[in-house]
Amino acid sequence: MSDSTSDFLAADAHAQRRYAPLTRVIFRLLLAGLSGFLLCVPWLSASLYWVGWFAWVPLLFALRDTRPWAALLLGWVAGTLCSAGGSYWLAEFMVNLKQVRPLLSTLLALLFWCYLGLVIGLGCLLYRWWVRRLGGWDLLAFPVAMVSVMALYPMLFKTHFADGQVDFLPALQAIDLTGAPGLDAVMMLFSVLIYRLLTPRRSPAAAYSRLAQGTAWALLALWLGYGYINLYEWDRRMQQWDTRRVGLVQPNDAITLGIPEPATGFTRESPPEMLATERLVAAGAQWVAWPEARYKGYFDDYSVRDSYARAITRHGVPLIFHDVERRWVDAQRISFNTVALLDEQGELAAQYRKMLRMPFGEYLPEPWSWPLLKGLTDLVFGEFLRPLGAGSEHIAFDLNGMRVVPKVCYEAAFPGFVAEAIHTDGAGKMLLFLSQDNWFGETSQPFHHGNMSILRGVENRVPMAHLINNGPSLVTAPNGRRLASSEAFNRAELLADVPFSEQAGGSFYSRHPQLFLNLIYGLAGMLILLAGWRGRSRVRRRGRRCSRKTRPTGN
Structure with missing residues (x-):
């Protein structure tokens, strides 16, 4: 071999050694980015729910053999891309709500996405710290790290990866025991199992525990088995129930920063929603609801209150609607987001103030x-x-035995909060979420918002209606089956026959909404203590080996 050829091969080998670490870093970042994209896919299209079950696998490969601080960076990349993809509408929201300039809005949204992405980064850091200290335990460590960090991390909206699973009804059913975090954990566990199947065994020390793996697969089978059995058991039970015909008005009002003028051809005393209500009553609605939308003036103007009372008295059907309520509290003028119930005589029977x-x-x-x-x-x-x-208490509107629990806007994003409203006396209750989502434009946000509400209904085993000003509005049964829905970004009038029993409602999760998370926190604490003990033991063993090497030996 000539000298020139040898020099060339030596230079090539040197270049490979020099750039190999950079290549590995880029490859890991690409894998993390792929996971970030896959994680948000079910939020954008619920029919692709199955993607969420495999979405963590590329990130797990990216994290393989990494140190905790490298895992933090990789997880942050995945989390930021996931947040940006799932909440891309945030930039438009700030433009509409706060009149922020588009460029500034995009920059603020980017900062927010980076902040949200850190939750996955911190989960990855904790996961890799545990695995490195414990020499394995990834089947337990990954779901516990992610779920615990997601639960404790301060966020405006408590988002769960379970939100994208509303089309996979068997997977939803067991959240009546654990809440949405339980389904998050099961999906993460499945990804770890797939990662294990794809990872070759490299040495006897790295051999996988058959007992742990078998237990994990059995847990998945139990979760889905419970789901299939309960899905159809609830279908069977609901066939024996009575139904209540509910009318929902979806006006698709345009967004406005000020108090809008009445719609063309209407007045505050006689808004288009009242005309829609009369049509729904004629079609058999037993009560009607309007969404969070334009200012109505009910609490401010006697003429509006009197006109509503006369209109409702004519058809004798209760009405639920949202409006701004102004009250003097401690010598201050305070406004509340209030949901009002007018009874069959048009009298104000009850009201809920957004908490x-x-x-x-x-x-x-x-x-x-x-x-x-x-x-x-x-x-x-x-x-x-x-x-x-802020309101101070949960309220249930009594509508001839059906107790309707109203919630406003993003209150639907907090499982524990909604469970508190159902609590131990869930029999006969129904959830009603009223929302104004036109601030987000024609994006995926209203669909994602509705998905959150479906989970709240299944968690608490009550019927649920989510009425969005611009749609899609929907009604679901206690097992998550859709009973009725409307098209998005249109005016609509929706009738739904809701299965109802005064003896049914509420769940284990309603009564114990913190139990599963407390279990996760307990497991996290156990792993932290065990990892700390293992770390100190390793340091002591290393110290003993070093002392033996430096000990003088006699002749």
Whole structure:
């Protein structure tokens, strides 16, 4: 072999050694990015729910043999791409709600996506720290790390990967025991099992525990077996129930920052929703609901209250609607997002004030409300539309034995909060979510919002209606089956026959909404203690080996 050829081969080998680490880093980042994309796919299209069960596999390959801080970076990349893909509508939302310039809105959305992405990064860091210290345990470590960090990480919206599974009804049924975090954990466990099947065994020390793997597969079989049995058992039970015909008005009102003028040809006293209500009553509706939408003036104007009372008295059917309520509280004028119930005589029978307000939309959370920072937030977000007061209690509207539990807007995103409203007396209850999602434009957000509400109904085993101003509105049975739905971004009037029993409703999760998460926290604490003990034991063994090597030997 000539000298030139030898020099060339030596240079090539040197280049490979030099650039191999960079190539591996790029490959790991690509795998993390692929997982980030796959994780958000079911949020964008519920029919692709199956993607979510495999979505973690590329990230698990990217994390293989990495140190915890490298895992943090890889998980952050995956999480940021997942957040950006699943909530791409956030930039348009800030433009519509706060009149923020598009470029600034995009930059703020990017910061928010990076913040949300960190939750997966922190979960990956904890997972790799456990696996490196414990020499395995990934079947338990990965779901526990991710679910615990997701539950504890401060977020505006508690989003779950289970939200994309509404078309996979058997998988939903066991969330009446665990809530949505349980399905998140099961999906993650499945990804780890697939990762194990695709990972070759490299040494006897890395051989997989047959007992642990068999237990994991058995747990998956139990979850889905419970789901298939309960899905059809609920179908059978509901065939014996009575039905209530519910009317939902979807007006598709345009968004506005100020108090809008009445629709053309209508007045505040006689809005188009009232005309739609009369048509629904004529079709047999036993009660009617309107969504969170335009200002109605019911609490401000006597003429509106009187006109509503006379209209409802004529047809004798209760009406549920949303409006802004202004009250004096401690010498201050406070506004509330209020849901009102008018009985068959048109009298105000009950009202629910929204309890969970939207940060930066309906109030300024601390520390942003402190005087030192308020000027900055006003500069970035603009003046508030209307700072709102928070309600103090859950309310159930009694409609001839059916107890309707109203919730407003993104209250549907919090499983534990909704479970508190159903609690231990769920019999005869039905969830009703009223929302105004036109702020997000014609995007996937209203669909994702509705998916959250479907999970809340299954978790608590009650019928559920999610009425969105711009649609799609939907009604589901206690097992998640859709009973009726409307098209998105259109006006619609929806009738649904809802199976109902005064003796049925509520679930194990309704009564114990924190039990599963407390179990996860307990397992996380156990793994932390065990990993810490293993780490100290390893240091002591290394110290003993070093002392033996340096000990002087006699002749």
